[in-house]
Amino acid sequence: MEPHSSTSSSEQAVPPPTARLTVLAFAVAGALVLLAGWELVVRQLGPVPGASVRPGRQAAEVFLEPVGDGKKRLVMFGSSRVENGFAPVVARQHVAPDFDVRNCSMPMGSSVQMLEIAQDELRAGDVIVCEVWPIGFYEDRAAPDLPEFAKYFGASWALSRFERAISDGLADNLLAFSSHGDPMDRLRLTLRAGLVGTNPEQMNASEVQMIDHADGWREVILKDQSVENWRKRAAGNVPKPSHLTATQRQERFAQMLARVRNLDTQLAGRGVTVLFVCMPSSGAYKAMEDTTFPREQYWDRLAAVFPGRCLHFSDDPVMRGLWTPDESHLETAGARAFSARLGWWVTHTLESARPPLDP
Amino acid sequence: MLFTSPVFLLFFAVVFLVCRVAPWNLRKAFLLAASLAFYAAWNPPFVLLLLGSVVLDYGLGLAMGRTERPGPRKALLVLSLCGNLGVLAAFKYANFLSENFIALANAAGWQVSLMPWNIVLPVGISFYTFQTLSYTIDVYRKQIPVERNLLDFALFVTFFPQLVAGPIVRASEFLPQLKQPRTASSAQVAWGGLLFIVGLFKKAWLADYVFQPVVERYYEAATHPSWWQAWLATYSFAGQIYCDFSGYSDMAIGIALALGFLLPENFRAPYGALGFSDFWRRWHISLSSWLRDYLYIPLGGNRRGQIRTRVNLALTMLLGGLWHGAAWTFVIWGGWHGMLLGLERATRKWIPVWLKGRAGRVLGMVATFHAVCLGWVFFRAESLDHAVGLVLTMFGDSGPGAAVQSRWQLGLAAVCALGLVGLQMWRPNTGAREWSIRAGPVLTAVVAALMLFLVITRGSHGTAFIYFQF
Numbered sequence: 065m066e067p068h069s070s071t072s073s074s075e076q077a078v079p080p081p082t083a084r085l086t087v088l089a090f091a092v093a094g095a096l097v098l099l100a101g102w103e104l105v106v107r108q109l110g111p112v113p114g115a116s117v118r119p120g121r122q123a124a125e126v127f128l129e130p131v132g133d134g135k136k137r138l139v140m141f142g143s144s145r146v147e148n149g150f151a152p153v154v155a156r157q158h159v160a161p162d163f164d165v166r167n168c169s170m171p172m173g174s175s176v177q178m179l180e181i182a183q184d185e186l187r188a189g190d191v192i193v194c195e196v197w198p199i200g201f202y203e204d205r206a207a208p209d210l211p212e213f214a215k216y217f218g219a220s221w222a223l224s225r226f227e228r229a230i231s232d233g234l235a236d237n238l239l240a241f242s243s244h245g246d247p248m249d250r251l252r253l254t255l256r257a258g259l260v261g262t263n264p265e266q267m268n269a270s271e272v273q274m275i276d277h278a279d280g281w282r283e284v285i286l287k288d289q290s291v292e293n294w295r296k297r298a299a300g301n302v303p304k305p306s307h308l309t310a311t312q313r314q315e316r317f318a319q320m321l322a323r324v325r326n327l328d329t330q331l332a333g334r335g336v337t338v339l340f341v342c343m344p345s346s347g348a349y350k351a352m353e354d355t356t357f358p359r360e361q362y363w364d365r366l367a368a369v370f371p372g373r374c375l376h377f378s379d380d381p382v383m384r385g386l387w388t389p390d391e392s393h394l395e396t397a398g399a400r401a402f403s404a405r406l407g408w409w410v411t412h413t414l415e416s417a418r419p420p421l422d423p
Numbered sequence: 424m425l426f427t428s429p430v431f432l433l434f435f436a437v438v439f440l441v442c443r444v445a446p447w448n449l450r451k452a453f454l455l456a457a458s459l460a461f462y463a464a465w466n467p468p469f470v471l472l473l474l475g476s477v478v479l480d481y482g483l484g485l486a487m488g489r490t491e492r493p494g495p496r497k498a499l500l501v502l503s504l505c506g507n508l509g510v511l512a513a514f515k516y517a518n519f520l521s522e523n524f525i526a527l528a529n530a531a532g533w534q535v536s537l538m539p540w541n542i543v544l545p546v547g548i549s550f551y552t553f554q555t556l557s558y559t560i561d562v563y564r565k566q567i568p569v570e571r572n573l574l575d576f577a578l579f580v581t582f583f584p585q586l587v588a589g590p591i592v593r594a595s596e597f598l599p600q601l602k603q604p605r606t607a608s609s610a611q612v613a614w615g616g617l618l619f620i621v622g623l624f625k626k627a628w629l630a631d632y633v634f635q636p637v638v639e640r641y642y643e644a645a646t647h648p649s650w651w652q653a654w655l656a657t658y659s660f661a662g663q664i665y666c667d668f669s670g671y672s673d674m675a676i677g678i679a680l681a682l683g684f685l686l687p688e689n690f691r692a693p694y695g696a697l698g699f700s701d702f703w704r705r706w707h708i709s710l711s712s713w714l715r716d717y718l719y720i721p722l723g724g725n726r727r728g729q730i731r732t733r734v735n736l737a738l739t740m741l742l743g744g745l746w747h748g749a750a751w752t753f754v755i756w757g758g759w760h761g762m763l764l765g766l767e768r769a770t771r772k773w774i775p776v777w778l779k780g781r782a783g784r785v786l787g788m789v790a791t792f793h794a795v796c797l798g799w800v801f802f803r804a805e806s807l808d809h810a811v812g813l814v815l816t817m818f819g820d821s822g823p824g825a826a827v828q829s830r831w832q833l834g835l836a837a838v839c840a841l842g843l844v845g846l847q848m849w850r851p852n853t854g855a856r857e858w859s860i861r862a863g864p865v866l867t868a869v870v871a872a873l874m875l876f877l878v879i880t881r882g883s884h885g886t887a888f889i890y891f892q893f
Binding site for chain 1: 428429430608609610611612613614616617620632636639640643680806808831835856857859860862863864867868869871872873875876877879880881
């Protein structure tokens with residue numbers, strides 16, 4: 065902190081000779097012309113294949129879709145495991161008809177963080193199923209798209225409905241305003257095509273087909289059904305465990321658990337039920353999860369805090385037999401079976417918790 | 424309400440138009456109302472806290488003006504310090520203090536447990552607290568007259584362009600501007616608009632689009648970056664925090680200028696700094712000059728011998744670090760800079776002559792930048808352990824490497840970081856004003872148009888500024 069002269073604000077009192085209203089007007093007009101031209105170019109070329117969609121926005125929109133009269137929400141929050149593995153259209157057949165079932169998930173999404181953000185929108189009778197993706201849940205990791213998700217709720221610096229209407233309206237109607245119109249993405253693909261002759265999205269497209277349903281389910285249809293081929297592909301895809309020490313990891317989990325307990329108490333007071341589900345994984349991925357997050361130190365502690373409201377796939381005869389081709393996500397058939405079973409379990413759990421009727 | 428959100432443009436358009444036509448006193452009243460509405464858009468109840476701060480310091484200033492006796496004046500100053508710093512401590516440091524108390528008590532063998540309080544940090548509290556404190560201290564020192572107009576004083580504290588993330592404006596700089604009617608000239612409106620575009624580009628494109636994904640990928644506590652990934656993430660964070668914060672400052676200065684008010688410059692090519700005292704002349708200038716005038720100099724500055732000077736430097740920087748956040752990582756960051764400043768003072772006279780040449784200057788700038796980057800690791804890391812782990816990774820204890828999500832993203836961040844730092848080292852004394860003069864009006868308009876185009880087409884808007892949390 066050496067003595068130095070304060071910057072004088074008088075510097076700005078004399079704007080540079082280039083500071084003319086015509087310069088500003090030309091800059092704005094130039095940007096508009098560029099935008100108009102770019103819109104035409106993007107419409108001509110079509111959207112960038114595989115350009116980043118906005119999963120945070122999608123998850124928020126699925127959640128915020130108005131609930132029909134006399135209906136309650138049954139929402140599953142979570143990561144891409146939920147995105148691919150939970151089919152509301154199937155679960156709906158196994159729960160009470162007054163439930164409006166939704167899949168509200170995003171890549172690497174932590175269900176608790178999503179619930180914390182969305183809590184003010186919940187009403188009496190709503191049921192929330194929180195996915196326990198060990199890495200995201202126990203370590204309380206923030207998903208990359210969480211800030212985008214948060215913008216749609218009444219949290220700090222949330223976008224107002226008015227702002228959302230403007231920015232989403234522009235993005236929905238003009239490609240230049242959406243991520244499909246991102247000139248840097250186009251440049252990336254052009255460069256890649258020039259250097260490599262293809263782009264990675266085309267390679268993925270040869271293995272799987274993705275169908276995005278309006279209720280949030282991203283259905284994965286395998287083009288290659290060979291278990292052996294998928295085993296080879298899955299090898300080496302296991303994420304590395306965090307470099308937190310075991311003690312640090314447990315501290316994070318303990319803090320998170322205390323937070324969830326508080327949140328659950330508040331929500332229960334408002335008539336909202338929260339359930340927890342650990343979805344199927346297999347192979348080396350599951351081995352990593354089991355080693356990094358030993359069940360007795362993590363899952364069992366969670367289940368002890370919320371007795372009768374937690375379901376681990378390995379405890380369920382149907383769920384533990386489901387196939388996860390990449391060791392972490394369910395494909396179509398698995399997702400349908402999982403969703404049916406989850407619907408049955410939710411119904412069963414809610415009925416068990418209901419107080420007996422008066423004679 | 425964020426400067427980068429569409430609704431702010433509508434808000435500003437209304438404020439701008441009213442300020443062009445309304446008479447002076449009405450204009451000031453309208454600006455105060457608009458500032459409170461701007462703040463209330465975040466969390467309405469906290470407007471009361473802001474107004475409480477205004478009333479407290481306004482009242483204490485008036486009381487100070489009524490007496491010449493040193494005793495009561497000092498008591499009033501202490502009251503202001505306790506009131507302002509007490510509120511800041513309650514909202515910002517309560518959990519930090521209780522956590523450390525519990526840790527200490529447990530270490531001493533007492534079993535103490537306290538649930539963390541669920542405290543919402545009022546946005547901008549660190550900024551407006553320092554701003555009001557500077558007023559009462561200056562009045563106490565008789566460096567400025569007592570402000571008797573409540574409207575003027577309230578507008579000085581709450582003026583929306585700088586309310587939530589600075590620059591920290593001194594009463595001596597701002598209050599005189601409220602004494603005479605001011606209307607921005609067309610050149611000021613134009614320059615304010617261009618500065619806003621530059622700030623918007625820095626924040627929305629460079630900070631959020633280019634740098635943030637790389638930083639979040641490799642600074643996630645759970646990843647194991649390799650040495651090069653850790654370095655790239657740190658360079659990216661250096662770029663992100665500079666573009667985020669200086670982008671906000673540029674927008675704030677531009678908005679104020681378009682309304683006819685002058686705010687102090689807050690950044691001047693900090694990565695082109697040669698040495699650490701030079702860095703602090705260029706980085707967050709309004710905070711570093713505040714700390715110098717209200718902390719370092721009152722502690723004795725450099726007037727009480729070498730050892731005391733270094734102690735003063737260290738103490739000032741430690742508190743400066745703590746100002747940024749209630750965590751040990753910020754204290755370490757402040758301590759690191761205090762140590763570097765002390766080291767620089769101690770070794771200044773032994774710097775060899777060859778280092779004062781052109782090559783030596785470049786080497787000095789690169790070394791300064793890298794030392795600053797090491798400090799950023801502590802500033803950004805989630806915990807002390809995480810920061811130490813990252814520093815070890817950067818110096819050879821390389822992790823297995825996190826999966827690379829997008830080579831394009833990494834390449835873009837590397838090129839932009841290199842460009843940003845290279846430009847500042849190449850022309851460390853050239854600001855936006857000078858660049859614009861060099862470029863001429865046509866190139867200035869073309870560059871500004873391109874910046875706007877990239878900002879609008881990037882697809883996602885509305886990420887809060889990093890410094891809102893401080």
